[in-house]
Amino acid sequence: MTAIGDIVSEEVRDRLDHLPHTILRLAAWRLDPTQRTAIYDDEWLPELTYILKGDEARPITRLYHGTRFALGILFTARRIASRLDRTTVAGQIEIVNTLSVPISVSIPIHVFHDADRLYMSGVRGLTVGELIVLGQSAYKVTGVLSDQMYLIDERPFPWEADGT
Amino acid sequence: MQDLDITPKMATVLKVFLEDPDQPRYGFELMKLTGMASGGLYPMLARLEGAGWLTRGKEDIDPRAAGRPARTHYRITGAAASAARMQLAELSERYRPPALARLRPQGGTA
Numbered sequence: 666m667t668a669i670g671d672i673v674s675e676e677v678r679d680r681l682d683h684l685p686h687t688i689l690r691l692a693a694w695r696l697d698p699t700q701r702t703a704i705y706d707d708e709w710l711p712e713l714t715y716i717l718k719g720d721e722a723r724p725i726t727r728l729y730h731g732t733r734f735a736l737g738i739l740f741t742a743r744r745i746a747s748r749l750d751r752t753t754v755a756g757q758i759e760i761v762n763t764l765s766v767p768i769s770v771s772i773p774i775h776v777f778h779d780a781d782r783l784y785m786s787g788v789r790g791l792t793v794g795e796l797i798v799l800g801q802s803a804y805k806v807t808g809v810l811s812d813q814m815y816l817i818d819e820r821p822f823p824w825e826a827d828g829t
Numbered sequence: 830m831q832d833l834d835i836t837p838k839m840a841t842v843l844k845v846f847l848e849d850p851d852q853p854r855y856g857f858e859l860m861k862l863t864g865m866a867s868g869g870l871y872p873m874l875a876r877l878e879g880a881g882w883l884t885r886g887k888e889d890i891d892p893r894a895a896g897r898p899a900r901t902h903y904r905i906t907g908a909a910a911s912a913a914r915m916q917l918a919e920l921s922e923r924y925r926p927p928a929l930a931r932l933r934p935q936g937g938t939a
Contacts (some may be wrong), residue, residue, distance in 0.1 A: 707901060708856070708900075708901040710898065711888075711897065711898040711899060711900045711901065712855065712856045712857055712900050712901070714897040714898060715855075715857060715897055715900055716857050718896065718897050730857070733866065733867070734857065734860070734867045735867075736867075736868070737866045737867030737868030737869070737870075737871070738867050738868065738871060740868050741867075741868040741869075741871060741872050744872045744875075745871045745872050745875045746875075748872060748875035748876045748879050749875045749878065749879055782884070810886060810887040811887045811888075811889075811890075811892070811899045814887045814899070
């Protein structure tokens with residue numbers, strides 16, 4: 666009987682954990698698609714995951730905090746987005762590495778900025794100094810913030826800089 | 830950096846940043862420290878970031894080891910910290926009760 670009770674309570678806990686995620690996904694759908702990665706993937710989702718997995722996260726507490734967090738975001742998603750200029754540029758990336766061997770990979774990559782700096786996310790393993798060509802723009806990696814987040818500077822195209 | 834009119838709620842958030850300007854602050858942490866809901870806090874963080882008062886960064890963790898993605902944190906810029914200190918002092922002065930009112934006896938029994 667105790668075993669059945671444990672199984673049921675675990676099932677209920679798992680399902681309840683989905684509620685804040687579902688609400689947050691609804692909030693993400695209220696965003697312009699060009700902002701979704703920069704705001705939902707890079708900020709809201711990691712924060713919610715932390716709330717649901719944090720040290721203090723007991724089942725009822727995490728459900729309360731997670732749902733409260735997600736509901737607040739849901740009702741103000743558009744207001745948050747309108748105050749940020751974190752639109753992303755997405756497309757196929759061409760990495761011109763230090764060996765000057767262009768690599769073309771079809772992965773979504775995003776470039777966005779805050780008031781001071783330009784960021785790029787969506788690709789792993791870049792190092793400082795690498796040059797990224799994305800659509801009509803070229804960027805140089807100037808800092809590595811995490812395994813998928815970089816500080817970048819916009820640069821002239823390599824062929825323009827070389828004068829070729 | 831743009832000028833901002835600091836509201837009382839914004840003052841509550843800025844005060845947390847000013848306690849240690851080098852300390853990165855996270856959204857959920859700010860919610861707990863200020864008592865604000867995410868629906869009030871995040872639009873304000875967006876406004877402060879958009880005005881150049883806050884900068885964003887990423888939590889320094891190994892996501893695979895931590896079992897979760899790195900969170901976004903905020904820091905107040907040096908210029909914003911100076912401006913915020915000045916404006917908070919002005920705000921405090923504006924809401925300070927007059928001296929006479931504070932010293933007036935409230936009555937009572939002997």
